[in-house]
Each structure stands twice: as structure tokens, then as C-alpha cells.
Amino acid sequence: MIEFLKMCGYDEHEVESEKPRVRKAFTRLGITDEDIKHAMERLARYYDMELQGVRKLIGIYLKELVNIILMRDEGRKKIIHACMAPGSEVLGSAIMSYSSETGLINPNFIFMVIMGGVFGKFVPILEAAEKQWLRSGVVSHCGMVKTRLGILSLNLIPMPDLTVTTGFTCETSPKTNELIQELYGIPAYYIDCCQDREFAEYPDAARSTDLAAKSMRRLSKRIMEQTGFEITDDMLREILSERKAFGQAMERVIGLIRHSDPLPISSTHLNILNVLGSIPFKKKELSDAVDALNTLHDELLDRTGKGVGATKKGAPRVLVVLPNHHSDPRLEYLANQTGIAIVASDFEFSSGQDISGAGIKDPKDPYDIIVQHLHGSLVQPLCGRISIILNACRHLNINGVLNHYHVGCRYVAGDAMTIKNAVMKELNIPVLTMEWENFDPRVYNHEQYRSKLETFKSMIQIVK
Amino acid sequence: MIKQFVTELLHNRPEQIKKAKENGTAVIGYFPGGYVPEEIIHASGAIPLCLCDGADSSAREALSILPNVICPFARAQVGEMLLKTNPYYNMLDLLIVPSTCQHLKKVGDILEYYDNVKIFKLGIPYQNDNDFEIEYFTDRLKALKAVVESVTGGRITDEKINESIDLYNRLRLCLKGISLLRRDRYVPINTFDFTSLNHASFYADPVSITEALEAVYKKLSASRPVIESRKPRLLLTGPNLSRGDYSLLKTVEESGGEIVMENTFEGIRYYWHNIEKTGNPFESIARAYLTERIPGAFIRSSIKRRLEFLLKLIEDFNVSGVIWYDLLCCEFYDEESYLFEKKLHEQDVPMLMVESNYDTYGAGQFKTKIEAFIEMIKGGPLQ
Numbered sequence: 001m002i003e004f005l006k007m008c009g010y011d012e013h014e015v016e017s018e019k020p021r022v023r024k025a026f027t028r029l030g031i032t033d034e035d036i037k038h039a040m041e042r043l044a045r046y047y048d049m050e051l052q053g054v055r056k057l058i059g060i061y062l063k064e065l066v067n068i069i070l071m072r073d074e075g076r077k078k079i080i081h082a083c084m085a086p087g088s089e090v091l092g093s094a095i096m097s098y099s100s101e102t103g104l105i106n107p108n109f110i111f112m113v114i115m116g117g118v119f120g121k122f123v124p125i126l127e128a129a130e131k132q133w134l135r136s137g138v139v140s141h142c143g144m145v146k147t148r149l150g151i152l153s154l155n156l157i158p159m160p161d162l163t164v165t166t167g168f169t170c171e172t173s174p175k176t177n178e179l180i181q182e183l184y185g186i187p188a189y190y191i192d193c194c195q196d197r198e199f200a201e202y203p204d205a206a207r208s209t210d211l212a213a214k215s216m217r218r219l220s221k222r223i224m225e226q227t228g229f230e231i232t233d234d235m236l237r238e239i240l241s242e243r244k245a246f247g248q249a250m251e252r253v254i255g256l257i258r259h260s261d262p263l264p265i266s267s268t269h270l271n272i273l274n275v276l277g278s279i280p281f282k283k284k285e286l287s288d289a290v291d292a293l294n295t296l297h298d299e300l301l302d303r304t305g306k307g308v309g310a311t312k313k314g315a316p317r318v319l320v321v322l323p324n325h326h327s328d329p330r331l332e333y334l335a336n337q338t339g340i341a342i343v344a345s346d347f348e349f350s351s352g353q354d355i356s357g358a359g360i361k362d363p364k365d366p367y368d369i370i371v372q373h374l375h376g377s378l379v380q381p382l383c384g385r386i387s388i389i390l391n392a393c394r395h396l397n398i399n400g401v402l403n404h405y406h407v408g409c410r411y412v413a414g415d416a417m418t419i420k421n422a423v424m425k426e427l428n429i430p431v432l433t434m435e436w437e438n439f440d441p442r443v444y445n446h447e448q449y450r451s452k453l454e455t456f457k458s459m460i461q462i463v464k
Numbered sequence: 465m466i467k468q469f470v471t472e473l474l475h476n477r478p479e480q481i482k483k484a485k486e487n488g489t490a491v492i493g494y495f496p497g498g499y500v501p502e503e504i505i506h507a508s509g510a511i512p513l514c515l516c517d518g519a520d521s522s523a524r525e526a527l528s529i530l531p532n533v534i535c536p537f538a539r540a541q542v543g544e545m546l547l548k549t550n551p552y553y554n555m556l557d558l559l560i561v562p563s564t565c566q567h568l569k570k571v572g573d574i575l576e577y578y579d580n581v582k583i584f585k586l587g588i589p590y591q592n593d594n595d596f597e598i599e600y601f602t603d604r605l606k607a608l609k610a611v612v613e614s615v616t617g618g619r620i621t622d623e624k625i626n627e628s629i630d631l632y633n634r635l636r637l638c639l640k641g642i643s644l645l646r647r648d649r650y651v652p653i654n655t656f657d658f659t660s661l662n663h664a665s666f667y668a669d670p671v672s673i674t675e676a677l678e679a680v681y682k683k684l685s686a687s688r689p690v691i692e693s694r695k696p697r698l699l700l701t702g703p704n705l706s707r708g709d710y711s712l713l714k715t716v717e718e719s720g721g722e723i724v725m726e727n728t729f730e731g732i733r734y735y736w737h738n739i740e741k742t743g744n745p746f747e748s749i750a751r752a753y754l755t756e757r758i759p760g761a762f763i764r765s766s767i768k769r770r771l772e773f774l775l776k777l778i779e780d781f782n783v784s785g786v787i788w789y790d791l792l793c794c795e796f797y798d799e800e801s802y803l804f805e806k807k808l809h810e811q812d813v814p815m816l817m818v819e820s821n822y823d824t825y826g827a828g829q830f831k832t833k834i835e836a837f838i839e840m841i842k843g844g845p846l847q
Contacts, residue, residue, distance in 0.1 A: 132802070133799050133801075133802035133803065134799065135798070138792060138793065139792070139793055139794075139795055139798045140533050140793065140795075141795055141798070141799070142795075167590060167764070169566065170566065171565055171566055171762055171795055171796040172795045172796060172799065174590070174764050175761075175795075175796040175799045175800065176799065178764065178765060178766075178767055179767075179799060179800075179802070179803055181765075182767060182768075182803055183803065188764075188765070190590060190591060190764040190765070192589050192590050192591045192594075192597060192764075193590070194563055194587035194588065194589055194590070194600065194604075195563050195569055195585075195587075196563045196585040196586065196587030196588075196604065197585070198576065198583065198584075198585055199576060199577075207587070211589065211596065211597075211600050214594075214596045215591075215594075215596075218594060381572075381573050381576070381585075382570075382573035382574065382576070382577050383573070383576060383577050386577070405531070407531070407533055410533060410534060410566040410567055410570060410793075410795065411566045411569070411570065413531050413533050413534070414530055414531070414534050414566075414567075414570035414573065414574065415570075415573070416531060417528070417529045417530065417531065418529060418574060418577055418578075421529075422577075435531065
């Protein structure tokens with residue numbers, strides 16, 4: 001355990017103070033000493049653990065996992081569960097920073113990174129959901145939503161007092177929370193939005209953001225009704241300010257990865273970078289996250305200077321459509337082994353808030369700022385999304401697009417073939433389109449993926 | 465009688481629409497589900513067409529640009545546009561796509577990208593219990609009015625909208641009246657005929673179909689009892705029953721069951737609730753469509769109200785069993801079936817879930833399931 005915690009960036013003092021908490025949390029999760037040994041092997045294999053920044057990032061996820069599991073034991077009486085509710089992390093940071101009795105958790109990505117990526121023990125969580133109403137099979141329910149139901153039904157998280165989700169691009173998520181309300185008695189709140197943007201309006205999203213901002217503000221009211229804790233605008237402004245520093249640190253790291261040759265870090269890390277912001281950090285934790293990112297940035301800069309990387313210099317530069325796998329690093333690892341440098345995901349890009357009229361309308365309204373995520377590629381209508389992908393490819397000198405569409409999401413799966421047609425037509429670069437599940441490790445098929453990636457690489461080299 | 469009636473009603477309809485279009489009348493299509501107010505289209509003088517066809521051929525055609533996790537109804541809408549053989553889908557000056565479920569929204573996205581037809585995406589808030597959501601929908605209805613006016617070149621007045629509300633209220637009332645006749649033990653119209661009438665009402669001239677339905681209602685009411693049904697009385701519920709997707713209805717009939725009520729979200733007209741005119745017609749329509757009607761399954765927190773409605777239908781129509789007719793990959797109806805089955809079981813109402821992809825690959829299994837279900841009901845405690 002001690003070696004494992006050190007590997008995860010815990011310092012000597014933290015190892016001593018945190019060990020009992022980690023042990024308690026692991027007992028609830030069913031994690032054994034054998035699992036820890038296995039996890040250390042996986043970490044060494046799939047992640048660049050020689051980098052202190054990576055250790056610290058993994059440590060942040062592990063600490064958050066322990067915090068989530070022990071949250072009620074440690075005094076927070078009312079717990080709000082958020083999932084697929086972008087923006088709730090800001091409200092969550094306010095709650096976690098200013099309240100001692102109310103907490104907000106956004107556990108899915110944490111479980112995916114630690115139970116999936118690190119321990120390789122994610123499948124039982126999905127299977128628990130499949131035993132209930134998110135059955136397996138052709139219907140292809142989303143692994144993200146299965147995770148929510150799985151960890152809840154297995155009692156891996158404290159039973160929440162309120163669930164929050166959106167459904168901007170999803171019916172499964174809100175429907176699951178509604179069923180949780182009916183069957184577990186946990187009330188649900190849904191952040192409203194309306195995906196009726198037309199391409200003629202692009203990149204303006206004011207209609208969508210206005211509605212979502214009103215609904216987010218209503219969420220704060222609902223949280224007060226449910227828990228007694230009031231989230232004020234001043235709290236949110238302060239959190240947004242702190243988060244701005246976090247965002248800038250992240251941009252520096254991501255920017256370095258995108259623009260360096262060779263790729264300075266294995267593509268398996270893109271997942272842990274991309275979802276880090278979903279954690280409802282306390283203010284102090286935000287500083288720790290910034291420190292981890294700055295450490296990583298410096299280390300990557302050093303690697304870049306030395307020409308050290310996860311792939312050879314000149315390796316094909318690939319953009320992935322949708323994020324990298326959230327609970328299983330094997331595909332990205334295999335891609336790098338094959339000699340493909342995954343440098344970014346369309347998930348990281350958005351339509352231009354900096355373009356006149358497209359972004360924040362009222363800078364004094366924190367909710368207007370929070371809902372700007374609606375400019376993101378994932379929640380764009382198809383034409384807007386294609387525009388973002390094409391721009392990203394041009395901007396990053398991309399040689400090929402790995403168009404792995406998440407079968408559990410109708411909204412993005414429906415875009416896949418048209419994205420392929422558009423990229424090939426406009427940019428004349430190879431596109432590998434493949435159906436997969438962003439959250440379910442069971443989709444991994446080594447031989448099939450290896451064969452596809454090798455062919456993809458050959459096609460890129462021919463075009464190049 | 466009804467089959468012939470529907471055939472005659474629609475026989476010359478494409479030609480009528482073509483001629484009207486040549487004379488400058490706009491044709492405006494929209495997708496079903498009960499959220500696009502046809503009253504606004506009709507008030508503009510345009511011809512409203514609710515596009516609800518669904519078949520294996522069109523659903524398969526769309527697989528060239530949509531994966532099979534998009535439901536067959538949504539794929540069929542894209543497929544019809546690609547095939548270009550269906551006259552109703554080929555004459556549109558504007559297509560209104562409501563932002564209901566993800567599948568239908570994706571149809572709007574795809575058709576917008578491929579530029580098959582001018583698209584208006586009608587935003588439906590996912591909730592309906594806050595003022596700002598009603599306001600949003602009301603605003604979008606006003607935007608719809610502006611787009612329709614730009615397409616037709618005419619002006620839509622409140623007076624014209626109110627006249628159209630009256631007309632469609634009459635139409636809905638007729639369908640409801642005919643449907644309610646099936647509460648009796650004597651079922652004067654079978655599900656196939658009722659569904660055909662309902663589907664016809666989407667394509668036929670609204671004045672003609674209303675008058676025709678009024679005549680049908682009078683005739684059916686006067687001639688009761690016609691058929692004394694001793695078959696198990698079934699209720700069909702689910703996301704969709706499209707025009708042309710009648711294999712389930714036939715299978716149930718052949719297996720000795722009687723569907724006495726169809727409670728589907730898309731594909732049949734939502735005729736249960738009319739619009740009450742109170743002042744501003746946009747507010748009346750917004751309220752009626754968004755909050756007063758039984759909500760679609762995509763509306764958040766809709767289960768309770770929809771379950772209550774379903775249980776009331778089961779009671780009123782003396783239903784012995786429910787067939788949950790899901791479309792393949794319709795993820796939220798699939799989820800709900802778990803809860804509804806539990807809740808119906810608590811009321812001693814058996815439920816059978818069947819899935820369709822509009823193809824015939826699973827026809828044998830489909831039939832076997834329905835036969836077994838009907839046999840079970842016949843021997844069950846409710847018969």
C-alpha cells in the first residue's frame with residue numbers, strides 16, 4: 001500500500017495520514033493487496049510514472065475517490081450526485097469549499113480512471129447496471145450511465161440526497177435518474193437546455209446558453225431547498241476565478257502535447273487530463289491541481305528539449321473524434337505502440353466564444369459563464385461540430401482522424417459517417433471510423449484494433 | 465369500409481398537393497410526436513404534412529449515413545429523403561423538426577447538413593414546469609411563425625390561428641370520439657382501421673378529413689354494436705407506430721387479440737387533448753402542447769403522469785394486457801419498460817415487450833411471443 005501511494009504522488013506525510021482512509025475506502029471497493037500489486041504493474045505499463053506530474057495527477061484522482069466514498073462518514077450530511085452535468089463542478093467547488101455539511105460528488109470519471117484505468121476492475125460496475133434496467137445487447141445503453149447506476153446499486157458511493165444531470169445530447173442519462181427517483185426514492189434535477197441551433201446561427205449559442213443558465217440558477221435554488229445550503233453569486237465568481245488559473249495551467253500542458261514532435265507523453269494521459277476539470281475541487285485542491293499540471297508541463301518541456309517521446313519523431317499526427325477511452329488505456333497505448341501519435345480530441349475544442357457575439361453575454365452573471373461549455377464540439381449540432389473538427393485538423397496539421405464513435409450515444413453516433421465524409425472531402429486525409437464504447441473496457445479487441453490501426457497508419461503514410 | 469375510405473381519401477392527394485404547389489401554395493412538412501403545432505402551418509395557407517411513414521426499405525436506405533443505433537423510424541425519415549420516391553417527402557418547401565428525442569434531432573442535423581430541404585428546428589424544452597421554459601417554447605413558436613411566413617409569403621394573423629385551432633380541435637375531437645367507442649365490449653372499429661384513419665389525417669386535407677371523420681363517427685355510433693369482441697383486449701404502447709408499420713397489428717389480430725387503444729408517442733396523432741383558446745394564441749398553443757398534453761417520454765419527470773394516464777386507459781378500456789412496442793435502439797423506452805412492467809405487474813396487468821427494426825428478420829420470434837402472450841392472457845385471471 002505504501003509503495004502504491006508513493007507511486008500515486010503521495011508524500012511521506014500524506015502516506016501516513018491518508019493510509020487508513022485509503023484502506024477503508026479500498027475495503028468498501030473490494031480492492032485487495034493483490035489488486036494493488038496488479039495496479040502498480042498497470043500504472044508502470046500504461047502511464048509515464050517516471051513523471052512526477054503524472055504521479056500527482058493519478059494521486060488527485062485517488063484522493064477524490066477516497067473523499068467520495070468516505071464523504072458521509074466524514075461529516076457531510078447532504079450529498080448531491082452530479083453526472084453528465086457540465087457546469088455542476090463549479091457549483092460543486094462552491095459547495096465543497098464553503099459548506100461543511102453539504103457535498104457534491106461527480107464520481108463517474110473518478111471511478112473510471114481509478115477502478116478502470118488503474119485497477120482494471122471496472123466491468124463488475126457495468127454488469128451491476130445491466131442486471132437492472134440498463135441491459136446489455138443491441139440497444140447499446142451508454143457505459144457512462146451504466147457506471148452511475150452500477151456504483152449506486154453496489155453501494156460504492158454514499159446514497160445521495162439529490163441527483164443532477166442534463167441530457168443536452170442524451171435521453172439515457174435523465175431517464176436513468178428518473179428511474180432512480182422512482183425506484184430508489186432519490187429526487188432528481190435536470191438542467192434544461194434545447195438543442196435547436198441551426199448552422200446559420202453558428203457560432204452563436206445564446207438561445208441555448210440563456211436557457212441553460214436559467215436552469216442552472218434554478219438548480220442552485222433547488223440545492224438550497226434540498227440541503228439548506230445557499231450558493232451565492234459571489235461564491236461562484238470566486239470559484240470561477242480560481243478555476244481560471246486551473247484552466248490556464250491545463251491549456252499550457254495540452255498545448256505542449258498538441259504542438260510537440262515527438263509526442264512528449266503517451267496518449268493514454270489525454271483522458272486523465274481531459275476529465276480532471278470535472279472534479280468539484282475545493283479551493284485548496286485547485287491549487288494542488290495547478291501544481292500537478294505545472295510540474296507536468298515542466299517535465300514535458302524538458303522531454304521536448306531532449307527529443308524524448310511516446311512515439312518517434314515524425315509519427316503520424318491523429319485527432320480522435322470523441323475523447324480517449326475513459327476506463328481503459330489499452331487502445332491509446334496500442335496506437336502509440338503502432339507508431340500513431342494521438343495529439344488531441346475534438347472534445348477539447350469549441351466554437352469561438354471569442355468570435356463576436358458568440359460567447360458570454362453578461363460577464364457579471366456567473367451562470368452565463370458556466371454554461372459556455374455549450375460551445376463545445378460534443379454538444380454542437382452536426383454542422384457546427386464538423387466545422388470545429390475541420391478547423392482543429394487544419395490548426396494542428398493532422399494527418400488522420402480516428403473517428404471512434406461512442407455507440408451508446410445516439411447524438412454522436414449519428415454524426416460519425418457524415419464527419420468521415422466531410423473530413424475526407426475537405427481535407428483529403430484518411431479517416432478510420434469504428435464503433436466503440438467510450439466507457440466500457442469490454443469493447444477492446446486487441447487483434448482487431450491492431451490490424452485496424454496498422455492499416456490506418458499505412459493509409460496515412462501513403463497520403464502523407 | 466374504412467380501408468376503402470382511406471384509399472379514396474388519399475388516392476389523389478399527391479396530385480392535389482402538386483397542383484396546389486404549382487399554384488403557389490407552400491407545402492410544409494413536420495415530424496409527429498405532438499409538439500409541432502399544425503395550426504400555425506395551416507393558418508399560413510400552406511399545406512401541412514405530418515411525415516410519419518416508416519418501412520424497412522427506407523430505414524435500410526439511411527444506413528449509408530446513419531448507424532443502426534439510430535431508431536428505424538428516424539432512419540426511415542432520412543431514407544425517404546434519399547430514396548426520393550415518396551411524393552409527400554418530395555414536395556416540401558420547409559421541414560419542421562422538433563427537438564424531441566436524440567434520434568429525431570439527428571434527422572434534423574443530417575438533413576440540414578446534406579441540404580435536402582430547408583429545415584426549421586423547433587426547440588422543445590425538456591421540462592415544462594418553469595416559466596422560462598414555457599416562455600422559451602412560446603418564443604420558438606413565434607420564430608416558427610416568422611419562418612413559415614417567409615416561406616409562404618403570407619401573414620399569419622391571430623384570427624387565422626384561432627380558426628385553425630377550431631378546425632384541428634374538431635379533427636382531434638372526432639378521432640377521440642371514434643377511439644372512445646372502443647371502450648365498449650363491442651368494438652366498432654379495429655385497431656388497423658383506426659390507425660389508418662389516424663395516419664390518413666396527417667396527409668389528407670384537414671377540412672376534408674375532419675368532415676369525413678365526423679361522418680365516420682356518426683355512422684359507427686349509430687350502427688353499434690357491430691362486432692361483439694370476445695378477444696383479449698390489449699393496449700399498445702411505445703414510442704412509435706408509423707404509417708406502413710402494421711405488422712404488429714396484423715400479428716395481434718391473427719393471434720386472436722384485439723388492440724383497443726394505441727398510446728404511442730410518434731406516428732399517431734395526439735388527439736386526446738384539445739387547445740383551449742385563451743387570449744394570445746401562441747400562449748394557448750404553447751401551454752396546450754407543452755404542459756397540458758400528456759408529455760412525451762423525452763420530457764423529464766414525465767413517468768408519473770404518463771403511468772397514471774396509462775393506468776387510466778387500462779381501466780377505461782377494460783384492458784387485459786399491454787404490448788410495449790419498442791423500436792430497436794430506442795434507449796429511453798427500453799429503460800422505461802423495466803419500470804412500467806413492474807408497475808403494471810403490481811396492478812395485475814401483464815406486459816409484453818417486443819422490439820421492431822421494421823425488418824422481417826425476427827418475424828417468427830415476434831409472432832411466437834405475441835401468440836404466447838395472448839394465450840397467457842386468455843388463461844389468466846383477468847379474462
